[in-house]
Amino acid sequence: MQDKTNTIFGIYPIKEALASNIVFDKVYIQKGAENDKIESLVKDLKKANVSINIVPFEKLNRLTRGNHQGIVALTSPIAFQSLETIVEKVLETQKTPLFLILDQITDVRNFGAILRTAECTGVDAVIIQKSGGAPVSGDTVKTSAGAIFKIPICKVEHIKDAIFYLQGSGITTIAASEKTNTEIYSLDLKKPLAIIMGSEGKGISKSVLGLVDERASLPLLGEINSLNVSVACGAFLYEVTRQRRL
Incomplete structure (x- = not known):
C-alpha cells in the first residue's frame, strides 16, 4: 500500500x-x-x-x-546523488570500495531491508534505476530502520550504463545469479567491487547479466530453489565483509 x-x-x-x-x-x-x-x-x-x-x-x-x-x-525523503560524483569521491578515499546495484527491486520491504544490510556492511553507495523499482518513501525509511539517511543512493537512467561506468573506473562487477556453478565463497572479494542483485520475480535481466565480470551463486541445500532477495543480498555482502576482515 x-x-x-x-x-x-x-x-x-x-x-x-x-x-x-x-x-x-x-x-x-x-x-x-x-x-x-x-x-x-x-x-x-x-x-x-x-x-x-x-x-x-x-x-x-x-x-x-x-x-x-x-x-x-x-x-522522496532523501536527495539522490550523482553516480559520477559518488564514485569519484569514494575512489579518492577508499582502497576497496563496495557498491550495490539493485536491478529493479520492486518490494519496498525488500528494498528497505537491503538498505539496512548495506549500511551495516559498509556499502559505499546503492545504485538504482529511475524506473521500474520500489518507491523511495516513508515505508522505505521504516523498513530500512533509518539506514536510507546514512548511505548514498544514486539513480541512473539504465543499470547497464552504471555497470559500464563502474567497470571503466576499475571496479569488478559481480551478479548474484543461480545460473552459475561458481559460488560466492570461491571468488576474491577483496578488490573494488559492485554486487548486483536482481528483482524478486525475474532476477537480473539478461542484458545486464551479459555485461558483468563475474556471476556468483549461493548453495541451496533444501528443496526450495530460491532465496528472498534481501536474504541473498545479506549473504553476499557479509561474505565480502568476512573476506575483507581476514
Whole structure:
C-alpha cells in the first residue's frame, strides 16, 4: 500500500512542489491524457530530471482517492546523488570500495531491508534505476530502520550504463545469479567491487547479466530453489565483509 504522506496529486500542487524544490521519486501520468497544462508540467519535470511513468487510470486511482487530474507524484525523503560524483569521491578515499546495484527491486520491504544490510556492511553507495523499482518513501525509511539517511543512493537512467561506468573506473562487477556453478565463497572479494542483485520475480535481466565480470551463486541445500532477495543480498555482502576482515 502506498504511503499517503509522500503523495501529491493534481497539476497545480505538483507544479508548486516542483517550484519549491521538493525532491520527487516518481511521477505517474495517466495514459492517453491530453492536456496542455500536463504537457507543460511534464517538460518542467523532465528538465528537473524526474522519473515519469505513463500508467492506466486505475493505477492513479489506487495511489490516491482525490481528484488527481491525471497526474500523481511521489516525493522522496532523501536527495539522490550523482553516480559520477559518488564514485569519484569514494575512489579518492577508499582502497576497496563496495557498491550495490539493485536491478529493479520492486518490494519496498525488500528494498528497505537491503538498505539496512548495506549500511551495516559498509556499502559505499546503492545504485538504482529511475524506473521500474520500489518507491523511495516513508515505508522505505521504516523498513530500512533509518539506514536510507546514512548511505548514498544514486539513480541512473539504465543499470547497464552504471555497470559500464563502474567497470571503466576499475571496479569488478559481480551478479548474484543461480545460473552459475561458481559460488560466492570461491571468488576474491577483496578488490573494488559492485554486487548486483536482481528483482524478486525475474532476477537480473539478461542484458545486464551479459555485461558483468563475474556471476556468483549461493548453495541451496533444501528443496526450495530460491532465496528472498534481501536474504541473498545479506549473504553476499557479509561474505565480502568476512573476506575483507581476514
